[in-house]
Amino acid sequence: MASVAIIFRKDKLNSKKKAPVNFRIIKDRKISYVSAGIMLHEKDWDEKNRKVKKSHKNANRFNSFLANKFTELQDNVFEHQTFGKSVPTKKLKEEIYGKVPTNIFTFSDSVLESYKSQNMFGTHDKAKAIMNKLESFHGSRNLIFQDITPEFLNKYDTYCRSKWENKTNTVHKDMKYFRKLFNDAVRLEVIEMKENPFLKYKLKIEKTQRTFLSEDELTAFASVVCNPGTRMELHQDMFVFASYTGGLRVSDVLQLKWKNLDKSHINFTIQKTGTQLSILVPDKAMKIINKYKPKKIDKEHFIFPMLNNKLDVKDLRLMDKEISGATAYINKNLKEIAKIAEISKPISFHISRHTFATRALRKGISIDKVSKLMGHAAIRETQVYAKIVNEELDKAMEVFND
Numbered sequence: 025m026a027s028v029a030i031i032f033r034k035d036k037l038n039s040k041k042k043a044p045v046n047f048r049i050i051k052d053r054k055i056s057y058v059s060a061g062i063m064l065h066e067k068d069w070d071e072k073n074r075k076v077k078k079s080h081k082n083a084n085r086f087n088s089f090l091a092n093k094f095t096e097l098q099d100n101v102f103e104h105q106t107f108g109k110s111v112p113t114k115k116l117k118e119e120i121y122g123k124v125p126t127n128i129f130t131f132s133d134s135v136l137e138s139y140k141s142q143n144m145f146g147t148h149d150k151a152k153a154i155m156n157k158l159e160s161f162h163g164s165r166n167l168i169f170q171d172i173t174p175e176f177l178n179k180y181d182t183y184c185r186s187k188w189e190n191k192t193n194t195v196h197k198d199m200k201y202f203r204k205l206f207n208d209a210v211r212l213e214v215i216e217m218k219e220n221p222f223l224k225y226k227l228k229i230e231k232t233q234r235t236f237l238s239e240d241e242l243t244a245f246a247s248v249v250c251n252p253g254t255r256m257e258l259h260q261d262m263f264v265f266a267s268y269t270g271g272l273r274v275s276d277v278l279q280l281k282w283k284n285l286d287k288s289h290i291n292f293t294i295q296k297t298g299t300q301l302s303i304l305v306p307d308k309a310m311k312i313i314n315k316y317k318p319k320k321i322d323k324e325h326f327i328f329p330m331l332n333n334k335l336d337v338k339d340l341r342l343m344d345k346e347i348s349g350a351t352a353y354i355n356k357n358l359k360e361i362a363k364i365a366e367i368s369k370p371i372s373f374h375i376s377r378h379t380f381a382t383r384a385l386r387k388g389i390s391i392d393k394v395s396k397l398m399g400h401a402a403i404r405e406t407q408v409y410a411k412i413v414n415e416e417l418d419k420a421m422e423v424f425n426d
Contacts, residue, residue, distance in 0.1 A: 028098045030090055031057070032069045039402065040297060041065060045076075045090065047097050059212065060093065061138060062086055065298065082141070126214060128172065129155060129165040132205055145344040154198045157188070169206065169215045174225040177202070181228075196229045203227070234412060235369050236378035242267055244365040255330075259357040261312045262328050263376050268309040270301070270397045271380030274354060274373040275347050278330055279337070283323035285313065294399045301399055330354075381409035 031048040042063040049056045068080040076086045132155050139148035159165055161183045177199065184190040184198065206220045217223075237245060246264045250257035266272045272280075275295045284292045288310070291302045305313065316327060325333045330350050337343055355372045362371040369375070377398070384394045395406035 027051075028094065028101055030060070030074045030094055032064070032066075032071065032074075033057075034066060038063070045069075047094060049097075049101060051101075058097065060090060062090070063142075126168045126170065126209075127165070128167050128169050128205060129159070131169075131209060131214065135205065135208065143340045145341055146348075150197075151201055154201050157184070157198065158202075160187075169209055170219055172202070172206075172221055174221045177221060177225050192228050192230045193232065196227055199225075199227050234378045234408065235371075235375050236382045236412070237267070237367070237369070237375065239383065241365070241367050241369070242379060242383075245361060245367060248361050248364045250361070255353070256357045256361065258328060258330060259354045260361050261315065262330075262354065263358055263361075263373060265309045265312045265328075266373070266376040267379045267383070268306045269380075270303045270399075271377035272303075273377065274351050277328060277373075278326070278347055278350055279343075280327045281323065282321050282325055282327055285327065297399055299399045301397075303397060378409070381406065382412055385410055385413045 027050045029048045029050075031046050033043050033046050035043075037043050042065055045060040045062040045064060046057040047060060049058065062076075064076065064080070068077050070077045075090065076083045080086070132151070136148055136152055136155075139145075139151065158167075158180070161180055180198075181195050184195045188194075190198075203222045206215070206222055209215045210217050210220055242264070246260070248260065250260055262274075262277050266274075266277055269290070273294075273296060276292065279295065280290060280292060284290050285305075289302050289304055291300075293300050313327060316329065318325075322333075331346055335343065335346060351373065358371045358373060362369070381394060381398060384397070385391065389397075391406050391410050392403060394409070395403045398406065400406050
């Protein structure tokens with residue numbers, strides 16, 4: 025007898041603490057799995073009923089999909105069992121999902137759609153741009169996995185550097201996406217492991233030094249006098265606020281609403297990771313917030329008046345577009361302020377995140393607390409900043425060698 029069940033694979037957690045939902049088939053005491061193509065945090069899975077919890081924004085759609093595919097898979101297993109047929113898992117996948125094409129563009133299109141369904145619009149747009157670049161290089165979308173060899177990848181690398189003047193780390197991002205496609209194709213048994221060129225092709229990357237502002241530089245940046253009520257003043261305040269308040273990402277600062285402020289704390293959900301966070305707002309950051317506090321507060325209005333309060337925050341594609349546009353505007357003004365402050369370092373809003381991390385570690389906050397405040401998925405992300413601080417201390421100690 026064969027059995028089919030919907031399983032949440034907690035043993036397969038990824039770096040974002042999400043695990044896949046699989047269909048498990050047990051036949052002749054052998055277990056095999058068929059991917060459902062859904063990744064979830066454990067808090068979003070109802071283990072007892074083996075379904076997505078109602079609190080998840082895509083619960084109805086995901087549960088409907090799982091129910092339909094489960095029924096199809098169960099019927100297929102039953103049919104083969106009834107007629108005494110022995111059918112491999114790969115065949116079952118093809119019967120349920122259809123035969124997955126080996127054209128890498130078509131395969132990538134399905135990955136792009138999955139990004140859309142998970143509202144990962146930034147990731148979707150970057151991956152789409154990478155595939156457009158590949159199409160430009162190849163001359164068409166008629167390209168199968170087996171055409172991509174280590175030699176092909178070397179030629180693509182050269183093309184990106186000559187045609188687009190891409191640096192090593194930009195090419196590395198492209199290659200990482202191609203490698204993901206190959207790994208997914210192997211996992212779904214679209215291609216064989218031996219056909220993966222990344223078994224022989226080594227990705228190239230250059231180590232980059234993370235830019236951050238020192239205490240003196242942050243003070244100089246915050247001291248630049250901007251015309252009151254201008255966007256430049258607003259962008260300066262947002263940068264300084266983030267540098268003091270957990271190094272919040274620009275997307276999170278832009279979307280902070282008055283309802284997220286609870287006296288001395290801001291309570292919100294990090295857009296990138298979905299992690300809930302509560303941060304005590306330091307005095308200097310609270311002074312900035314009070315600067316924008318209206319006499320009559322509408323809790324649904326944004327704290328920093330950059331985005332239109334009438335924006336439909338549920339329209340995630342629109343929000344992504346508005347945040348991207350606002351970020352470009354903010355970064356342009358931050359560069360102007362840094363120039364006035366005579367700061368030669370390349371400035372963007374993300375530098376406030378690096379600035380908070382290094383300042384916090386220098387002030388003696390433990391690395392695990394800094395990691396939690398910044399909403400890092402793993403402490404190794406925070407260790408990069410600890411290494412920077414330690415290198416500074418080592419350099420300071422060199423004075424004793426004179």
